[in-house]
Structures are given as C-alpha cells and as structure tokens.
Amino acid sequence: KQEVTQIPAALSVPEGENLVLNCSFTDSAIYNLQWFRQDPGKGLTSLLLIQSSQREQTSGRLNASLDKSSGRSTLYIAASQPGDSATYLCAALRVGSDKLIFGTGTRLQVFP
Amino acid sequence: NAGVTQTPKFRILKIGQSMTLQCTQDMNHNYMYWYRQDPGMGLKLIYYSVGAGITDKGEVPNGYNVSRSTTEDFPLRLELAAPSQTSVYFCASGRDPGETQYFGPGTRLLVL
Numbered sequence: 664k665q666e667v668t669q670i671p672a673a674l675s676v677p678e679g680e681n682l683v684l685n686c687s688f689t690d691s692a693i694y695n696l697q698w699f700r701q702d703p704g705k706g707l708t709s710l711l712l713i714q715s716s717q718r719e720q721t722s723g724r725l726n727a728s729l730d731k732s733s734g735r736s737t738l739y740i741a742a743s744q745p746g747d748s749a750t751y752l753c754a755a756l757r758v759g760s761d762k763l764i765f766g767t768g769t770r771l772q773v774f775p
Numbered sequence: 776n777a778g779v780t781q782t783p784k785f786r787i788l789k790i791g792q793s794m795t796l797q798c799t800q801d802m803n804h805n806y807m808y809w810y811r812q813d814p815g816m817g818l819k820l821i822y823y824s825v826g827a828g829i830t831d832k833g834e835v836p837n838g839y840n841v842s843r844s845t846t847e848d849f850p851l852r853l854e855l856a857a858p859s860q861t862s863v864y865f866c867a868s869g870r871d872p873g874e875t876q877y878f879g880p881g882t883r884l885l886v887l
Contacts, residue, residue, distance in 0.1 A: 667817070694873055706779075706865055706878035707818075714873075752817060761806070761825065761872045762833060765817035 665690040665757050669766035676743055676773055684738040684769045686753035691731045694756045697763070698727050698738050701750045710751075711738070715758075743773045777801050779879035781866050787885045788856040796851040796882050798866030806869045807849040808876065809833075809841065811862040818865065824849055856886045 666689045676682055686696070695714050699707040711720045711727040713736065719728040726739040736753055750770045754763040782797045800807065805826045810818040810833075820833030824843040838860060840852040849868075853860060863883050867876040 672815075697875060699878075704881075706880045707867075707876075708878070709875040712875050754818075756872060761823065761831075762820055763872075763876065765810075765819075767815065767817040 665693075665755055665764045667753060667755050667764050667766040669751075669753060669769050671769060672767065673770040674772070676771075678743060678745060678773055678775050680743050680773075681739070681741050682743055682771075684740070684751050684771070686736040686738070686766055688734050688736070688755045688764075690755075690757055691734055692758045693731060694758045694760070696727075696729055696736045696756070697754045698725075698736075699752045699754065701752060701768070703749075707752065740771075743771075745773050745775055748772050779866055779868055779877050781864075781879035781882050783882060784880070785883045785885075787887060788853075789887060790856060790858065792856050793852070793854045794856070796853070796864055796866075796884075798849045798851070798879060799847050800849075800866075800868040800877070801847065802868060802870075802877065803846060804868035804870050804877075805846070806872060806876075807843065808867045808869075809839075809849070809851045810865045810867065811835065812865060812881075813862050821851065821864075853884075858886050860884065861886045 698710045713729040724741040752768040808823040809821040822841040866879040869876040
C-alpha cells in the first residue's frame with residue numbers, strides 16, 4: 664500500500680530564503696507525482712506534475728524533482744516571498760491506479 | 776469557464792439528518808472525485824467516477840453514496856449524518872488519472 668509522508672509538517676522562514684519541501688513515498692512503482700498548493704479555506708491548485716520518466720519540472724521560482732529509487736520528491740522554492748505562505752501537498756499516482764495518494768502537507772509561512 | 780463548483784460552502788447538520796453535496800464541472804472531464812480533509816491530515820478519497828454511470832469506492836466510502844448521471848455532475852449523499860463526518864469536502868475533476876486534477880473550493884460540514 665502506497666504511503667506518502669511530508670516532513671516537516673510546518674516551516675517558518677524569512678522572506679528571500681531558498682527552501683526545500685520534502686515528500687517521501689513507499690512504493691516506487693509510481694506513474695507520476697504532483698505538487699499542490701492550498702491557501703487557507705480554499706481548494707487545491709496544481710503546481711507541478713512530474714511523470715515517472717522525468718527527473719524534474721520547473722515553473723517560475725518552483726522546481727520539483729523526483730527520485731523513484733529513493734522514494735523521494737522535493738519542491739524547491741527560490742527567493743521565497745510572503746505570498747508563498749500556504750500549505751503544500753504532494754500526491755503520488757501508482758502505476759495501474761486511478762487514485763492519487765496524498766501526503767499530509769507542509770504548512771509554510773514566509774514572514775517579511 | 777467556471778471550473779469545478781461546489782454547493783453549499785458551509786452547512787451545519789444535526790446527527791441523523793441527511794444532505795447532498797453538489798459538484799459540477801464544465802471542463803468535460805471524465806474523471807470526478809470526492810475527498811474529505813480533516814484538520815492536519817491529507818486528503819482521503821471517498822468515491823470517484825470514471826464517467827457517467829460508473830462509480831467506485833475510494834479509501835473511506837462508509838456513510839456516503841454517489842451517483843453520476845451526467846458528465847458534469849457528481850453529487851455526494853450523506854445518509855444519517857454522524858459527528859465523524861464533520862470535515863471539509865472537496866470535489867475534483869480530471870481528464871485522465873495521469874493528468875492534473877482540478878479542485879472545487881470545498882464544502883465545510885459540521886455535524887452536531
């Protein structure tokens with residue numbers, strides 16, 4: 664059974680720092696891994712989707728990497744801003760499955 | 776293009792009451808999903824549908840029912856509401872399980 668873990672559960676950093684959010688999964692037979700952002704009281708917004716054949720994806724200041732052999736994905740946020748404050752969730756789709764398995768999220772606060 | 780819409784935004788139910796959470800998408804997506812999110816937890820899949828007339832159980836289906844009579848609509852029915860069903864419910868849709876999911880804004884449900 665696929666389990667997805669995110670550490671740390673919460674993170675508080677000053678504006679301008681580069682930071683890394685971690686996501687671990689137990690089953691390496693994944694089809695893809697996705698990163699989402701959730702603002703308080705809102706739904707999830709997709710940030711990046713990495714296919715199993717890819718090593719990383721980039722969008723603006725965000726870079727997500729995938730290492731299937733170690734069961735890890737990281738989301739790198741460059742030059743963090745207060746507007747980046749939100750909860751970030753990763754989710755893994757196993758090969759042959761219709762269902763995403765979500766991590767519990769990392770709550771990020773970027774203070775001025 | 777409204778995306779995924781959910782109604783109501785917030786509802787208080789008494790134990791034993793029933794209600795239907797509405798979800799509509801206008802992107803012509805085949806796949807639709809219902810999740811629940813409890814505080815500090817990731818999303819748990821309740822039910823999902825791969826197309827009109829086809830539904831299947833997710834991880835936590837007990838106490839819920841769904842139907843999918845059209846491509847656009849995927850209502851979630853709660854029968855005999857219980858305090859354990861207090862949660863935030865998210866509906867999502869996608870063209871394919873391997874592609875990104877689009878989420879609605881959520882319905883916050885309190886069962887007292």
